[in-house]
Amino acid sequence: MQEAIIPNGGVPSRLRAFLLPWRAARITPLTELTQAARLVPPAAMVATQLALTYWLWHALYAGVRVSAGLDVAQATTYAMLGVLYQQFSTVDRWSNGDTMVQLMTEGTIAFWFLRPVSARRYYLIRAVGDIAYGGGLALVAYLACLGIGAIALPPSWPAAGAALITLVFGLAITYYLHLVLDLICFWSTVNDAAITAVQFATGLLSGAFAPLWFFPGWFRHVSAFLPFQTTLNVPLSLYVGRLPASALGIQLAVQAAWTAGFALFTWWLWRRAAARVTVLGG
Amino acid sequence: MAQGTGRQVVRQVRGFFAAWRLVLRITAANLGGRLQYRGDFLTVLAMGLAWQTSVFVFVAVILTRFPGLGGWSASDVLLILAIRLLAHGVVVTVFNSLLLTPYIAQQGLIDFYLVRPMPVYRQVLLYQFPLNAMGDCFAAIVLFAVAITRLRLHWTPATVVYLAAAVTGGALLEGAVLTMVSILTFRRTIGMSVFMWFDRMIGTFGNYPFSILPLAARAALTYVFPVAFVAYLPAAVLTGRIASTGVPAWLAYASPAAGPLLYVGARYAWHRALRRYESGSG
Numbered sequence: 001m002q003e004a005i006i007p008n009g010g011v012p013s014r015l016r017a018f019l020l021p022w023r024a025a026r027i028t029p030l031t032e033l034t035q036a037a038r039l040v041p042p043a044a045m046v047a048t049q050l051a052l053t054y055w056l057w058h059a060l061y062a063g064v065r066v067s068a069g070l071d072v073a074q075a076t077t078y079a080m081l082g083v084l085y086q087q088f089s090t091v092d093r094w095s096n097g098d099t100m101v102q103l104m105t106e107g108t109i110a111f112w113f114l115r116p117v118s119a120r121r122y123y124l125i126r127a128v129g130d131i132a133y134g135g136g137l138a139l140v141a142y143l144a145c146l147g148i149g150a151i152a153l154p155p156s157w158p159a160a161g162a163a164l165i166t167l168v169f170g171l172a173i174t175y176y177l178h179l180v181l182d183l184i185c186f187w188s189t190v191n192d193a194a195i196t197a198v199q200f201a202t203g204l205l206s207g208a209f210a211p212l213w214f215f216p217g218w219f220r221h222v223s224a225f226l227p228f229q230t231t232l233n234v235p236l237s238l239y240v241g242r243l244p245a246s247a248l249g250i251q252l253a254v255q256a257a258w259t260a261g262f263a264l265f266t267w268w269l270w271r272r273a274a275a276r277v278t279v280l281g282g
Numbered sequence: 283m284a285q286g287t288g289r290q291v292v293r294q295v296r297g298f299f300a301a302w303r304l305v306l307r308i309t310a311a312n313l314g315g316r317l318q319y320r321g322d323f324l325t326v327l328a329m330g331l332a333w334q335t336s337v338f339v340f341v342a343v344i345l346t347r348f349p350g351l352g353g354w355s356a357s358d359v360l361l362i363l364a365i366r367l368l369a370h371g372v373v374v375t376v377f378n379s380l381l382l383t384p385y386i387a388q389q390g391l392i393d394f395y396l397v398r399p400m401p402v403y404r405q406v407l408l409y410q411f412p413l414n415a416m417g418d419c420f421a422a423i424v425l426f427a428v429a430i431t432r433l434r435l436h437w438t439p440a441t442v443v444y445l446a447a448a449v450t451g452g453a454l455l456e457g458a459v460l461t462m463v464s465i466l467t468f469r470r471t472i473g474m475s476v477f478m479w480f481d482r483m484i485g486t487f488g489n490y491p492f493s494i495l496p497l498a499a500r501a502a503l504t505y506v507f508p509v510a511f512v513a514y515l516p517a518a519v520l521t522g523r524i525a526s527t528g529v530p531a532w533l534a535y536a537s538p539a540a541g542p543l544l545y546v547g548a549r550y551a552w553h554r555a556l557r558r559y560e561s562g563s564g
Contacts, residue, residue, distance in 0.1 A: 059495055200332055
C-alpha cells in the first residue's frame with residue numbers, strides 16, 4: 001500500500017505520504033464549522049459559565065482575603081480556566097455518530113482496520129484534530145477574558161512557561177485516559193458507565209469543579225497518587241502562582257511517568273483490542 | 283344517556299390504567315435490557331451516588347471555607363442543595379431519555395413512534411431505563427435527611443406540602459427545559475451540550491443563595507434562566523428569608539408553580555413542533 005502511494009520513493013513523496021493521513025485531523029473542525037448553528041450553544045454556554053463563575057468566586061471572597069493560599073484573583077483565574085478546560089478539552093462527537101461506542105454497536109469500527117492507516121494512528125490523528133479545534137476556541141475565550149480583566153496573567157514568565165509545558169503533558173494524559181475508555185468498548189461493547197466514572201473523577205480530582213487547594217488535606221494526598229490532578233491542577237496551580245515555577249521539575253517527572261505508563265498500557269491494549277474486533281456479533 | 287356517559291368514564295379509567303400497565307411493562311423490559319451489562323449497571327449505580335455526593339462534599343468544603351454565605355447559615359444552604367438534588371432525582375427518573383432525543387431523531391425512531399398507538403412523547407421517555415436515577419435519588423434522600431436534622435424548621439402540614447410542591451415544581455421546571463430543547467432535534471442536528479447547558483448551570487449555581495451574586499446575575503438567573511425557581515426561592519420561603527431574595531413576596535411564595543406552568547407550555551410547544559417534524563430520512 002505504501003508503495004502505491006510513493007511511486008518514486010523520494011523524500012518529498014515520503015513526507016507527503018506521512019502527512020496525508022493527518023488530513024483526517026480536519027474531520028472534527030470541518031464537521032463543527034460547516035454546521036455553524038452548533039457553535040452557538042457552546043459559545044453561549046461557556047459565556048454564561050464564565051460570567052457566573054467569576055461572580056460566584058468574587059462573592060465567596062467578599063469577606064475573606066486569602067483562603068487555602070489563594071486570593072480572589074488566583075481563585076477566580078483558576079476556576080475560570082477550569083471552566084475553559086472542561087468545556088474545550090473534549091469535542092462532542094456523539095451527535096455525528098462518531099463515538100467509539102456507536103462505531104462498535106453499528107459495526108463501522110471494522111473500517112478502522114481496513115484503512116492504510118493503523119487504527120491506533122487514526123485515533124491519534126482524530127484526537128489531535130479535536131484538541132487543536134477545542135484549543136483554538138479555548139484560546140479565543142482565554143484572550144477575551146484576559147482582555148476584559150476577568151482572568152489574571154501568570155505572575156512571571158517562568159510560571160507561564162511551566163504552566164504551558166505541564167498543560168501539554170496534561171492534555172497527553174487526558175488523551176490516554178479517553179483512549180483507555182474507548183478501548184474498553186472492544187471488551188464490553190458499551191462504555192457509558194466508564195465514561196461517567198472518569199468524567200466524575202476528572203471533574204472532581206483534577207480541580208475542574210473547584211480548586212483542589214480548597215479540599216481537605218487527606219483528599220489532596222489521595223488525589224496526588226492519581227493521574228487526574230496532573231491534567232489540570234498542576235498547570236493551573238503553576239499558572240496562578242500557587243505552585244512556584246521551581247516545582248516544575250518534580251511535577252514534570254510525575255507527568256512524564258504517567259504519560260509513559262499510559263503509552264505502554266494503551267499500546268498493549270491496542271494489540272489486544274485489534275485481535276478481538278467483534279462486528280455485529282460476528 | 284347517563285348510562286352511556288358512565289360507560290365512557292369506565293372506558294377512560296380502564297384505558298388510563300392499561301396505559302400505565304404498559305408503561306410499567308416497558309420500563310421492566312428496559313431495566314432487564316440494562317441488566318444484561320452487569321458491570322455497566324453496577325458502575326452507573328455507584329457513579330450516580332458518587333457524583334451527587336461530590337456535589338455535597340464540594341458545597342461542604344465551600345461552606346467551611348466561606349462561612350455565612352450571603353447571610354445564610356450552613357444548614358439553610360443545605361436545604362437549597364437538598365431540594366435541588368431531590369428535584370434532579372425526579373428529573374433523571376422521569377425525563378432522562380429526553381437527553382437522547384438527538385440520537386433518537388437521528389436514527390429515525392421518531393418515524394416509528396409516530397405510527398404506534400402511544401403518544402410520541404411517552405415513547406421517548408420510555409426509550410431507556412435511567413440507571414443513574416437510582417444513585418441520584420439515594421444521594422438526594424440521604425442529603426435531605428441530613429439537611430432536615432440540622433434545620434430548625436417548624437414543621438407543619440403546610441410546610442410539608444410546600445416542600446413537596448417545591449420538589450415537584452423544580453423537577454417539572456427542569457423537565458420543561460429538557461422538553462423545549464428536545465424540540466430542536468425535530469429540525470436540526472444538535473449535540474448533548476445544549477441539554478447540558480441548563481443542567482450544568484443548575485448543578486453549579488443552583489446550590490447557593492443568589493443573594494451573594496450581583497444584581498444582574500440574580501436577575502438573569504431569576505427572570506431569564508429560571509434557575510432560582512428550582513430550589514433557591516422555595517428554600518427562602520421555608521427558611522423565612524424572602525426579603526433577602528429581592529423578588530416580590532408573592533412571586534417567592536408562588537415559585538413552586540413556575541415548574542408546572544412552564545411544563546404545560548413546553549408540552550404544548552412539543553405537540554405543535556411534532557407536526558412540523560422532518561424525518562432524518564427525508
